[in-house]
Amino acid sequence: MNTQDDHRVYEFEEKPVKPKSNFASMGIYIFNWKKLRAYMTSEEGKTLDDFGKDLIPAMLHKKERIFAYPFTDYWKDVGTIQSYWQANMDRLNPTSGLNLRDPSWRIYSRTAAEPPHYAGEHARIRHSIIAEGCVVDGSITGSILFCGAKVAAGASVHNSVILPNAVIEAGAKVQKAIIGEQAIIGENSIVGFRSDEIGKPVAGVTVVGDKVHVGRSAIIMEETMLDADIPEVKAV
Incomplete structure (x- = not known):
């Protein structure tokens, strides 16, 4: 969007290929309800329900007074x-x-009623956030574990996001990945494997979908988006 010195918006483009400024919309709006309701139904009877594509451009076309609030804190x-x-x-x-x-910036959303997280005898946790209900007996480094996640002894999780009630079984290795809710990463499997440069940092993010089961000893390459079960790899 483009604004005047008093932050009044005079131009608004939805996802332009070549933006004229770096002043972007956060998608948070405050409207007068009567004014908004009047614009939601166009003169042709078409419902306008997309703020960036329909409503704001329509208001600007009719010279409505729209102002931006410059926000300088964290946003992504x-x-x-x-x-x-x-x-x-x-x-x-x-x-x-x-x-x-x-x-001064509390989050009032309701959290799951879970017991405190448990770190077992073999647990090694560094630079990580472990939520309620987690059971950790493996190695966690630079990662986020949501409520109810489980990491067994001998397993390692590095630079990853483990969503609620996911299970990382014994000996499994998870690197730079997002593991979906209730997913199971089987024993001795590898998620986020980089074949060309062993030992080098993984570049892309690997995603395992909700409730997906990665079988024992399976190898999931980096940047894979997995939405189906992977069978166990049996020794021959």
Whole structure:
């Protein structure tokens, strides 16, 4: 969008190929309800329900007074896999501007009623966030574990996001991945494997979908988006 010195919006383009400025909409709007309702039904009787594509351009066309609020704190568009993963990693970075422990910025959403997380005898946890109900007996580094996630002894999770009630079984390795809710990563399997340069950092994010079961000893290459079960790899 483009604004005047007093932040009044005079031009608004939805996802332009070549934007005229870097002043982007966060998708948060405050309207007068009567005014909004009047615009939601056009003169042709067509319902207008897309703010960026329909409503705001229509209001600007009729010279309505629309103002932008410059927001300078943390914000990220999480519309891609990479940006969603990065936003979660930002929770671990004290300089990112995303501070969920700020007492003046509380999150009042309801959380699951789970017991405190448990770290077992073999657990090694570094630079990570472990939510309620998690059971960890493996190695966790630079990762986010949502409620109810389980990581067995001998398993390792590195730079990853483990969603609620996912299970990482013994000996499995998860690197730079997003593991969906109730997914199971089988024993000794590898998620986020890089074949060309062993030991080098994984570049792209690997995604395992909700309730997907990765079988024992399976190997999932980096940047894979997996939405179906993978069978166990049997020794021959």
